[in-house]
Amino acid sequence: xxxxxxxxxxxxxxxxxxxxxxxxxxxxxxxxxxxxxxxxxxxxxxxxxxxxxxxxxxxxxxxxxxxxxxxxxxxxxxxxxxxxxxxxxxxxxxxxxxxxxxxxxxxxxxxxxxxxxxxxxxxxxxxxxxxxxxxxxxxxxxxxxxxxxxx
Numbered sequence: 001x002x003x004x005x006x007x008x009x010x011x012x013x014x015x016x017x018x019x020x021x022x023x024x025x026x027x028x029x030x031x032x033x034x035x036x037x038x039x040x041x042x043x044x045x046x047x048x049x050x051x052x053x054x055x056x057x058x059x060x061x062x063x064x065x066x067x068x069x070x071x072x073x074x075x076x077x078x079x080x081x082x083x084x085x086x087x088x089x090x091x092x093x094x095x096x097x098x099x100x101x102x103x104x105x106x107x108x109x110x111x112x113x114x115x116x117x118x119x120x121x122x123x124x125x126x127x128x129x130x131x132x133x134x135x136x137x138x139x140x141x142x143x144x145x146x147x148x149x150x151x
Contacts, residue, residue: 020136022072022074040128064094075101088113
């Protein structure tokens with residue numbers, strides 16, 4: 001009996017280098033699937049879980065190790081925590097990376113196990129009426145960008 005490989009459904013991996021999704025120049029992994037459907041979401045193409053590409057976690061780890069030279073990754077979406085087992089395995093296997101997790105969950109609702117493997121977390125759903133363009137790494141004033149672990 002073989003061990004079943006965990007798969008994750010992604011939208012895309014952006015290697016072009018973002019400076020707005022966490023500290024430094026970052027690669028962004030957009031996870032597929034979100035049920036929140038926030039008004040004026042900037043990633044509506046990630047909502048439908050059927051719209052993505054299913055890959056084995058090991059395959060993504062291998063690719064990130066090859067292509068993400070500076071080892072800075074932001075996991076966004078969609079809602080990454082909807083695929084919690086696969087995202088947890090992913091961050092555990094990126095231990096030499098600086099990892100930011102973007103989620104619409106509040107900090108107290110995030111499983112503590114994943115917090116041990118990330119450096120920063122952006123929490124809170126996007127609220128159009130509280131939109132901001134001046135606070136770093138967030139889209140609305142109710143959201144928080146929190147340092148979790150070491151650099």
